[in-house]
Amino acid sequence: MAQDEPLKQVLETLVQLVESEMPGALCSVLLLDESGQHLLNGAAPSLPDFYNEAIHGTEIGSGVGSCGTAAYENRQVIVEDIQPHPYWQPYAELAARADLAACWSEPIRDRQGKILGTFALYYHEPRAPQASEIELITQLAHLAGIAIEHHANEKALRASEEGLRAERDFVDAVVEAAGSIIVVMDREGKIVRFNHAAEEITGYSFEEITGYSFEEIQGWPIWEYLIPEEIREDVEGVFNNLNFHRFFRSAI
Structure with a gap:
């Protein structure tokens, strides 16, 4: 010890x-x-x-x-x-x-x-x-x-917290260094991460896009960058379905 x-x-x-x-x-x-x-x-x-x-x-x-x-x-x-x-x-x-x-x-x-x-x-x-x-x-x-x-x-707790922090920093670095668009949403479907490549390719900054849900940005110019046209209809159907279930749960 x-x-x-x-x-x-x-x-x-x-x-x-x-x-x-x-x-x-x-x-x-x-x-x-x-x-x-x-x-x-x-x-x-x-x-x-x-x-x-x-x-x-x-x-x-x-x-x-x-x-x-x-x-x-x-x-x-x-x-x-x-x-x-x-x-x-x-x-x-x-x-x-x-x-x-x-x-x-x-x-x-x-x-x-x-x-x-x-x-x-x-x-x-x-x-x-x-x-x-x-x-x-x-x-x-x-x-x-x-x-x-x-x-x-106390020492073990500090070590655990430091380990989690290091892991989170590593993931952050990988996401930001990626050359492809990476968008992360929370449980409510709100955008909480928008990496550097996403900013460069779409022209939107993280500050401009954070907090919006995918359904809220449908029709924006950014939509065509995030969702390829060949799967856009399927993706929109998924989000519409999620919205239906979210509404149904809140109604109950």
Whole structure:
């Protein structure tokens, strides 16, 4: 999952709020990358930079610290004393250098239960959580999940809108570059697009023709350009038929 400023600010605000209410706690939010295999820094302003840099990109797995294990096994992992714990043996020296002695980690999930990352509390001394703290870390991970999921949904919506805009721009470019007359009507039969070739060939501009229906321009000089003579009678019959059905529906 890509990290950007709006999400980072939200997560850092959450982390700082927790730290202000829990003296001695150092909070960390790690986010799963798009592959779902690696943890990336989300927010950990109170942890040393060298520590954050060292764990950034860590592959999740059983026994990979508190957070790597929590994300991989989808469960809360409480390590009361880092140095002797088997999960932390590969990182014991790093933790000692950062003066970290305990780490409690909770998976961050979306509403469907998919793992998004981890929410962790570190302490400078070995420490076991109280029941109220276990409940709190679960609630905090839930709040982080809401923020991350909302950000992901907003990002997907923006990408979808940008994709639709690009597709529309491409169609517009093709229509305008076409050498043949292209006229587009809406559901009411009104002309809503009149490409450049149509303007050049007929002598009418888009502004002059837009909003008119085909039946309204029957008899205009433009009609002979739009509808070849050999099919004109058939086309006029179609529009007359459409008008009949439109009148019939409105009468009902």
